[in-house]
Amino acid sequence: MKTKEIILILVLTLCLVAVVPVTFGDNTSVTYPLTPVITDVTTEPTFMPTVTSPVTEPTTIPTTVETTSMPGQDQGWIDVYCNVDGSQVYFNNILEGTTAGGILSVQVSVSGTPVQTITVTQSGYTTWTGRPSSMPSPGGHVTVYATINPLTTIPTTIPTTVPPVSTGAIYAQSNPAGAAIYMNGNFYGYSPLTIPNLGPGTYSMKATLSGYTPDTTLVNVYAGQTAPYYPTLQQSPQPRPTGSVSVTSTPNHAAVYIDGSYYGVTPLTVTLYPGTHQFVLKYSGYNDYTTNVVVYAGQTQALPVSMSTATQGTVVITSIPGATVYIDSNAVGTISSSGSLTLAGINMGNHIFKVTATGYNTWLNTVYIQANTVNTISAPLTPQGVSPTPVQPTGSLAISSSPSGAETYVDNLYRGTTPLTVTDLASGDHLVRLSESGYVDYTTTTTVTAGQLMPLALTLTAAPTPTPTPVPAPGSAQVLCILATLAGICGYMRRRC
Structure with a gap:
């Protein structure tokens, strides 16, 4: 074998040894990986391309990662x-x-x-x-x-400067509701309602509603109080025949009351059910006129009234208890412990009133007494030798009239003739009366303000001239009677001759 072939066989053997696990006597296999396993890159298990016994556990990376919240996200x-x-x-x-x-x-x-x-x-x-x-x-x-609001506080004390209450009111509530409410003949609205700012006195109230019989009554009003008026209306009966009465008076504009209820001023025509009704006429300075009228169905009758001039009035004088009262230099009585004296039957016209008491300065003034009226006179007395009470702020009235020269009375006290200026008047309401011969007396109430001069111009109305009663012309029967009487006298005279 050549040297090159031997070297190639050795190289292949080394490569095989590097890949195939070597088995030892205890059957333990050792694997020599060719490349390292990177577990943080893949989640897939790594398998060896050799014998799988024993098999190594795969390394798995979780697919979900817990996140940490950033500040402010919650x-x-x-x-x-x-x-x-x-x-x-x-x-x-x-x-x-x-x-x-x-x-x-x-x-x-x-x-x-x-x-x-x-x-x-x-x-x-x-x-x-x-x-x-x-x-x-x-x-x-x-x-x-x-939104929050301040709490409302109620004062625990009543200011001492609050003026006294001088008016009252009437509260009207009908059954059934919705009735028209009249006071002294004037319409004020529909029930329920309140009529405020009424001076103390008696008022004629009336309630009407379609299909119901009207209700009328008198209501008394007191200062600082609300008077109730609770009319209970009854369903109207079948239509009844009525009659009429036409009322006239001398002087004109007299107030007419029928069966105790106010109906208006003359001249006035009223429609009433048949029967007897009481008529009362009132006019300042004249005696009340009272009569009964029988009303007949379907008929209209006239009621002419000539009112007689009143000659006397009533006086109520207020002063300190025990003071002596004089009228035209004549002692007429003593102020009672309640602080007043009432005198009836005082002739109408000017009178000099004097009030005296031991240790006090005398009060003296001219007062005009109105007939058929209660005249109130205040006579305050000041102690002698004592510094007078500090003068309160006052106002004035500049009074003029047409015609001029009328006698002027303020709160029933004579102040002179027009035109004139009346000073030293306390703040508040004052009664002003003008009187002139041949004219109807003029009476009014005016308000005075402290520190101010209030003008007051008044026009007087000429007094009505009584209409003379015509003498009836003699009728034909009267003429024949007169001629017969004259003929008889002539015959008698001839026989005597």
Whole structure:
């Protein structure tokens, strides 16, 4: 064998030994890999191209790798906006902080416990409670708006400067509801309703509703109180025949009351059910006129009324108890312990009133007494030798009239003739009365404001002239009677001659 052939056989033998496992006596096989196995590159097991007994376990790399969350991927923010800075914000009843610059941003876990309740509080304000519309997304924001309002406080003391209540009201509620409500003949609305700012006194109320009989009554109103008027209306019976009465009066515009209810002023025509009805006419300065009228179905009758002038009125004088009251220099009584004296039957016109008491300065003034009216006079007395009470702020009235020269009374006290300016009037309402011969007295109420001069221009109305009663012309029967009488006298005279 040649040398080259020997060398080739040795090389092939070495290659075979490098590939085929060599078996030892204990049957342990040793594998000599030609190349190393890189396990971090492939997940496929490596198999030897030789005998597989024993087989080595394959090395497997898991296909899923656990990832680590990046910071902020599980966090979001809830932004709470509030109109009051410094307000405390609670999430699920846990304080998270206070608002500043109108906002508080709170970081929350997106996957954690959701925020169910948000509460915003501040001392002296109402508490706001709500909830977010949703939880924020990772890295996102959810906005919540909370508005809180100041608490309303009620003063524990009543200011001493509050003026006393001088008016009242009437609350009307009909059964059934919805009735038209009238006061003193004027429509005010539908039940239920309240008629406010009414001076103390008596008011005529009326409630009407289609299909029901009207209700009328008198309601008394007191200062600071609301008088109730609860009419219960009855369904109207079958239509009944009615009659009418046409009422006129001298003087005109007299108030007409029928069966105790106010119906209006003259001239006035009223429709009534048949029967007897009481009519009462009232006019300031005249005696009340009262009569009964029988109304007949289908007939209209006239009721002309001539009212007689009243001559006397009533006086109520208020002053200190024990003071003596004089009218036209005649002592008429003493102020009672209640502080007043009532005098009835005082003739209408001007009277000089004087009130005296020991240790006090005398009060003296001219007062016009209105007939058929209660005239109230206040006569305050000041102690002698004592510094007078500080003068309260007052206002004035500049009163003019057409025609001029009318006697002027303010709160029933004579102040002179128009035109004139009346000073030293306390703030509030005052009764002004003007009287002039040949004219109807003018009475009004005006308000005086402290520190101001209020103009008051009034026009008087001429008094009505009584219509003379015509003398009826003699009828034909009367003429025949007169002629027969004259003929008889002539015959008698002839026989005598």
